[in-house]
Amino acid sequence: MKVAFLGLGHMGLPMARNLAEAGHDVVGFDVFEAAREGARAAGLTIAEAATAAVADVEAVITMFAAGHQVIDAYRGTSDRPGLLAAAPEGALFIDSSTIAVDEARAAHALAEAAGHRSVDAPVSGGVVGAENASLAFMVGGADGDVEAARPLLEVMGARVVHCGGAGLGQAAKVCNNMILAASQIVVAEAFVLGERLGLSHQALFDVASHASGQCWALTTNCPVPGPVPTSPANRDFTPGFAGALMDKDLGLAEKAVALTGVDARMGMLARSVYREFVEGGGARRDFSGIIDSVRAQSDD
Ligand code: NAD
Numbered sequence: 083m084k085v086a087f088l089g090l091g092h093m094g095l096p097m098a099r100n101l102a103e104a105g106h107d108v109v110g111f112d113v114f115e116a117a118r119e120g121a122r123a124a125g126l127t128i129a130e131a132a133t134a135a136v137a138d139v140e141a142v143i144t145m146f147a148a149g150h151q152v153i154d155a156y157r158g159t160s161d162r163p164g165l166l167a168a169a170p171e172g173a174l175f176i177d178s179s180t181i182a183v184d185e186a187r188a189a190h191a192l193a194e195a196a197g198h199r200s201v202d203a204p205v206s207g208g209v210v211g212a213e214n215a216s217l218a219f220m221v222g223g224a225d226g227d228v229e230a231a232r233p234l235l236e237v238m239g240a241r242v243v244h245c246g247g248a249g250l251g252q253a254a255k256v257c258n259n260m261i262l263a264a265s266q267i268v269v270a271e272a273f274v275l276g277e278r279l280g281l282s283h284q285a286l287f288d289v290a291s292h293a294s295g296q297c298w299a300l301t302t303n304c305p306v307p308g309p310v311p312t313s314p315a316n317r318d319f320t321p322g323f324a325g326a327l328m329d330k331d332l333g334l335a336e337k338a339v340a341l342t343g344v345d346a347r348m349g350m351l352a353r354s355v356y357r358e359f360v361e362g363g364g365a366r367r368d369f370s371g372i373i374d375s376v377r378a379q380s381d382d
Pocket of ligand 1: 090092117146147151
């Protein structure tokens with residue numbers, strides 16, 4: 083398939099490379115010169131401008147940091163023409179950025195009004211998942227559009243779940259990460275509580291990992307070194323999933339909670355705990371480093 087890939091950052095570059103290596107005709111673009119250079123060095127074909135990249139493609143994939151960048155790129159700004167006007171009619175727009183549900187719905191509406199097809203397809207799995215094509219895609223959009231996107235998504239990921247209509251891929255992502263944030267905090271609290279009670283990390287792990295406390299935050303992202311040798315706690319909390327990204331995703335959860343009026347006390351408490359973590363220097367540390375904040379704020 084002829085595909086434009088826009089946004090060649092940490093995630094986008096390896097994703098675009100996997101598509102090209104699978105035989106798709108990929109043309110890339112990034113507004114950041116260093117990202118274009120890196121992509122050229124990785125063997126990708128890079129267009130002179132975003133509008134040139136999308137001029138004669140069947141699909142346009144975007145992988146940006148924020149929702150306003152997606153909307154601005156779709157619609158165009160005073161200094162940059164929009165992608166929707168530049169792409170051939172009926173092109174399939176796939177936005178894999180993590181953005182707010184309402185922003186994703188606005189992007190869908192813009193694409194549809196311009197005569198295009200569109201899906202929101204955020205991912206989990208991080209840079210490692212992008213590199214080894216094991217990402218999980220959560221996809222929102224009409225059945226036919228999701229099926230049209232599936233062959234591309236399956237090249238870049240290991241799992242593609244159609245979550246429902248426009249914006250529901252982003253809804254699934256925001257809900258999942260709210261669970262993850264709250265569970266990572268309480269797992270950290272349990273280990274610190276265990277320490278104070280004289281319980282070894284290994285003993286708590288051996289019990290909870292096979293009991294009702296079992297969860298990903300414990301069995302994969304264990305916040306103490308030892309029980310899970312691959313967890314970030316064993317490498318001084320090098321991410322992994324950085325605190326800044328968790329903070330961003332919880333900001334999207336907060337927006338969704340405000341829009342829906344849900345009583346999400348636990349999720350919003352996790353939101354403020356991670357805000358503090360990032361403000362206290364945790365932006366570049368794995369989010370399981372929250373255990374250090376728990377220790378620091380516990381009474382002596
Ligand atoms: P990044 O900042 O490394 O890359 C984004 C790129 O988009 C940048 O190079 C930027 O220059 C480019 N860009 C912005 N506007 C553009 C435009 N109009 N045209 C072309 N390029 C443009 O971010 P990332 O880490 O690759 O993350 C991308 C998205 O994936 C984010 O929404 C993030 O929340 C999500 N995500 C990231 C991870 C992770 O581990 N990094 C994991 C899951 C999801």
